[in-house]
Amino acid sequence: MLQRGAQPLEAFPGTQQPWRCRCLRCGQINSPRYNDVVNKGSGPCRGACRSRKIASSLMHDGIKATATMEQHGWLPLEPYPGAGKAWQCRCAQCAVVKTKRLTHVRNGRARCTHCTGRVTEAAAATTIMTASGLVPLTPYPGLELRPWLARCLRCGHLGTPTLSSVRLRGHQCWACHATAFPAQRVLDEQQAVACMLTHGLHPLDPYPGRTDTPWASQCTTCDSFSAPVPRTLPGHHRGCPVCARQDISPSEPGDLYLVLHDGLHALGWGVTQAGRRRLHPTRRAWQILARWRFAAAQDAWAFSRHIKQQIRGNGWPPAAQAEEEADPTWAQTASLKHVSCAQAVRIIEEIVGPAC
Structure with a gap:
């Protein structure tokens, strides 16, 4: 072990047991196995010595590295920082300044995203x-x-x-x-009846001849009566309003809401609709913080996605979920350690206005 640069700090435990030693090069304490050091040649130190060895093997000459970048259309603006590190360079074609890595350029990822149109101002x-x-x-x-x-x-x-x-x-x-869909799809009587039956509805009257006219029908599941519009059926799993009472109609008014959980220090958001869907977290511990009314639930969904993008874009994960709060919609939460209630409200009020 001394010949290989390690000073044992305890009695020899055996060839297959970890042996506490001090590296004579960097001074770090490690526990290599005698058999690995002698037979496998792994070395007694896997800390700083190993890192320096790997870095030296990956290090390139600064002149050669600069020549490689220029060959691929990038003009370095600073000295070569080392292998795997960001390097400020200017594109020789469009003069945009980017941080490139020599490894990426050597592996074929040298194209400028501005020149190829993948990045837009x-x-x-x-x-x-x-x-x-x-x-x-x-x-x-x-x-x-x-x-x-x-x-x-x-x-x-x-x-x-x-x-x-x-x-x-x-x-x-x-x-x-959605408005252009009925004009593009004209159904004859046989196709219209098949569409109604596919969605669990039995027509009670003759086909009115139009897909935007209510059609009296009876649900084949719960026997309730309704008059759906055929053109809206392809967008729903069921056509019966009783069987689909938990769903949300995108064209009807809907609310975007923010809720607060004091025990878990969590903020939640979601979309609800009168008579169709209850609030996103159904536990009593959640308290309503604010609510915004939209003429169409789809607009509320758009803002719900916008809130999630803003929060997740900052790297803030969902709040820690307790076992008793198991909910598939927990992805629409955030910890109050990362985002405050005022920040979430401000994201919406900047565009929509005050809550109702």
Whole structure:
């Protein structure tokens, strides 16, 4: 062990047992096995000595590293910082400044995201959204694949489309698409009856000939009577309002709410609708903090996604969940250690206004 740079600090325990030793190079105390040191050549120290050995093997010459970056179209703005570390460089084509890593560039990840169009500036992103009939209500999130809260200029409803989807497909609005659906899909009598039966409804009257006209029917599950509109059925699991009373209709008014749990120090949010769905956490320990009324529940959903994006975007995880509070919607919570009630309320009031 002395020949290999380790000073034993206790009696020899055996070839297969950890042996407490001090490294003669860095001074750290380790517990290598005699058999590993002698037969496997792993060395007596796996701490600082091992880290320095790995770093030295990965270290590249500064001149060669600079030449590699320039070869791939990046002009370094500072000396080579070392293997695996961020390196301030300027793109030789568009002059944008980025932090690159030599390892990434050598492995084929040298393309500039601005030159390839994968990264868009805030002004250009706003122009794309506005040209597609959408007005952003929040600053550009920075990435094309992140939801962006916006209002539709055609119908006034809210949504969270991504810049990527708007760039590829143009106008993105759930309400506009829902309105255009009946015009694109015309059903004959046989298709309309099949649609009603698929959703658990037995028609009582002849087909009215239109998909936007109420059609008297009876539920095949609970025998209750209703008059649904055929065009709305593809968006629901069941057409009977009694069987689907816990669901939320996206076109009807809905509430966005914030709730507080003093015992768990947690903040929760969700969407509810009168007569259809109770508040997101049903335990008595949750107390209502604020409520906002929307003309369409889908707009409330958009704000619910916006709140989650803002909180999770800052790296704040869901609140710690107790066993007795087991709930599949716990993902819509945050710890009060990370975000305060005032911050959550401010996120909504900046766009919607005061709570009702």
